Amino acid sequence: MAVASKKIPAPDHVKPKRALLSVSDKTGLNNLAAALAAHGIELISTGGTAAAIAAAGLAVRDVSDITGFPEIMDGRVKTLHPGVHGGLLSIRDDDQHRKVMEENGILDIDIAIINLYPFEAVRAAGGDYPTTVENIDIGGPAMIRAAAKNHAYVTVVTDPSDYQALIEELESANGALTYEFRKHMAAKAYGRTAAYDAAISNWFAGELDIETPRHRALAGSLRDVMRYGENPHQSAGFYVTGEARPGVATATQHQGKQLSYNNINDTDAAFELVGEFSPEAGPACAIIKHANPCGVGTAEDLGDAYRKALACDPVSAFGGIVAFNAPLDAKTAEEVVKIFTEVIIAPDASQEALQILSAKKNLRLLTTGGLPDPRASGLTAKTVAGGLLVQSRDKGVIDDLELKIVTERVPSEGELRDLKFAFRVAKHVKSNAIVYAKDGATVGIGAGQMSRVDSARIAARKARDAAQTMGLNEPLTKGSAVASDAFFPFADGLLSAIEAGATSVIQPGGSMRDDEVIRAANDAGIAMVLTGMRHFRH
Template identity: 60%
Template sequence: MGEVAIRRALISVSDKSGVVELASRLAKGGVELVSTGGTARALRDAGLDVSDVSDATGFPEMMDGRVKTLHPAIHGGLLAIRDDADHLAAMDAHDIKPIDLLICNLYPFEQTVARGAGREEIIENIDIGGPAMIRSASKNHGSVTIIADPADYPALLEELAENDGATTRAFRIRMAAKAFARTASYDAAIANWFAWGDAYANPLGPDALGATPFPETMPLAFRREAELRYGENPHQAAAIYTGQSVATRGIPQAVQLQGKELSYNNYNDADAALELVAEFAGGDPAVVIVKHANPCGVAQAPTLLGAWQEALACDAVSAFGGIVAVNRPLDGETAAAICEIFTEVVIAPGADDAARAAFAAKKNLRLLLVEDLPNPRRPGLQLKTIAGGLLVQSRDNGAVSPQDLKVVTKREPTPQELADCLFAWTVARHVKSNAIVFARDGATAGIGAGQMNRRDSARIAAIRAKEAAEAAGWPQPRTQGSAMASDAFLPFADGLEAAIAAGATAVIQPGGAMRDEEVITAADAAGIAMVFTGMRHFRH
């Protein structure tokens, strides 16, 4: 069918925003209104003439509203093909009136889960009748118009105005596609809750339910927030999607105060910076500078300005055009210092008026404010597409404390060396493998990332430190007297020898290599301290 005139509408919504105005406009156009429960009351309170679904079905709403629209009088009116003689005969025989328009949105299941409601309340927010009606109307889009999102009310009214109270086939197809996507995402949210949420909250316990982080079928549901200018490269298209219920807020939920739209690379790099600076939440002022998803400078200091200066000193060359994240609200002095070099994005949990004024002079700089820093130890899954499949793993939320470390050398680290080891280790877990990080006095001294062997990563980190010292006019690189962290074990002594040559006096690494004794012997010969974590942090 082409255009379909709207003469009778069924309205049944959980989210009632805008529904009174919509129904009023429909009624003025001569559309008969049918509704359910709370929606019907809201429309009557607005002075509209509304008939109850129970009048059409001959049955009252029952079982606390669980049963009200699951009836042939409703689904027959939605599913009947208007130009099919047999369908029309069945409608006449059973006194079923056609429903030309369905306005329906669903119980707030995702929001109920997100706010931590109890199991019984969550169960009651699993909608049954709503998805059934939406699917019926969507399947029969040749004859019926479905609106499942209040954001589409204006588009519906515009469509009706342009077509003398009717909808076009193209509009109905577009709305049906959106409606099916909504029911799919809704069912996915429910399935995921049963797999990961309810299994661990259920009185029977996860073992009795056969719970696993990796269910046999993994439904995914994400909503497009925006189309981006392009992907990693200009010839690639890109978009940003978010989950239907967001438990952890990050860059997609940040408030952008100024600057151009974020690009695909901006999102990726900004996320890397936010995740790393979150490691220092609640600690001394911290600054993270990221370039191409790798940190190129990280520091903590008594003041945010001091942390910025120390982080920048690690590798000022790479910091040009980078992403900056801080762990506390920005002040004007620090903001002014950041503005002295070209910076793409700055992320902070707040910024005072002086900081905002400093950034305002840099029109292209994006300033993002986040409500809270994410919890780096939160659970969750990471997904990566490969040709023919999807790789899924739990987040790398592992961490070590001083009590977890095993001293394997004759010399134990000093308290300062131990602190530098842990700082370097924290940064290393956010550096692409193979990762080597030198740190001293709460600041990175040199970072080597993404090399095919660990020795070269150590050499690159040392080169960066030497160049930074020459640029600053220091008598020696800050790797002298530093601690070195390796994200995975040192398979040979050559990586350790590169660290010793750079001036490191302490090393932290996972251990577990076949040649551990060879590496330990080399450390003892050089008089340096080394600790094993027993945990690695590959990052690809």
């Protein structure tokens, strides 16, 4: 049953007399404490926070003086006490509440400065199970929620980045805090505890291998407010989850303006794709446009890998995202800047490369310090009306699959390399996906079509266009390997690929008409390999 409100109006201005400070992150603590003390606000604190304030030469009262009870159980229990929560939750203008406070010696606490044990950081750093559990804060969230609920009288601040706003509010309101400010801080506080609990619940689900927990919470912290979303009439923000996976969220940006919503989406797609190619196997480059690859290349040299990727679709590559699986060198940087590129992302970059790129003010360079592991577990999510679709990350890798040759002709060693290469790329192409590859590079990509045969034809047309650009007389798809992200429902898609010049094909299999498709491959004398795993990407 809902609890009825006493309908006591909140005062517009509250002049705080007392503040409780209990923080794990000491950033800006002493400056804030000094500003509060300058307004005559009594400081109450706990453990290490109290020691830090006292060391700065400020008067501070230990919370045990308020509760009449010492910290116990290694600090696990120190603020879970009526002396604290009564001071945070009391309705100041309620006569009954005031009487209870006077009878029990409970003091008003008008400001709560609280941030939490670093659970997310410990988790991201790979802390063991006991250490991670020990960094689950209990008293902090309880105090934050209490103070936020009672924002009619109490101001709660959970983020050091808001300390200056609190100081300025006190200055502008002559030592008081407005109701509007208290409401905004309360809203931020509940966002913080929600994100904290989400991190804990998802960690537990992962530890216990619970794939679909009864309640799933996803949360992040605001990194950037975007100028707009996918389109100028849409608002957007970039939130980071704290996951340590190398990528756009963890990268260092060396130059250029703020990344846009579309930049971030495309850069993530590019780096996830290039992460499929181990640096030990050689350099790789992926060029992305609108979240789809327009070219992927591998070679002995990073610059050659870029040139091979670019050759697949040089028209679409203009204004695209370029991802590398190895540190960017000067020679490759000189090649990339020959056409307009929005973003380059790589594990690292040489000083010479940085110098070359610095001349291109609109080019953004991101370095990540590593590559995303294609086999690592994780979650992906998208919204639908009234719900969320959450699934595990597609961590299927071609090298881990048992391939089945189903045609009379067996693929050659070179064809098998290109088949595996093409299937790696097809995993990152929007469905329906068809990828033609030859000599460790894509030569035609068909993405996002409603019909697989259309994808095959579009990829072949792009290959013909690229050949004309290069001054070649025959399509690049002649003698190529072709990959399909899902099975061929009919033989027509395969026949289109054969018509384009493909001599080998890789696909998951599993169609009711597999026999018909295999028969068409045998009739054409091409080799076909089944993976048993599809890679739909919608």
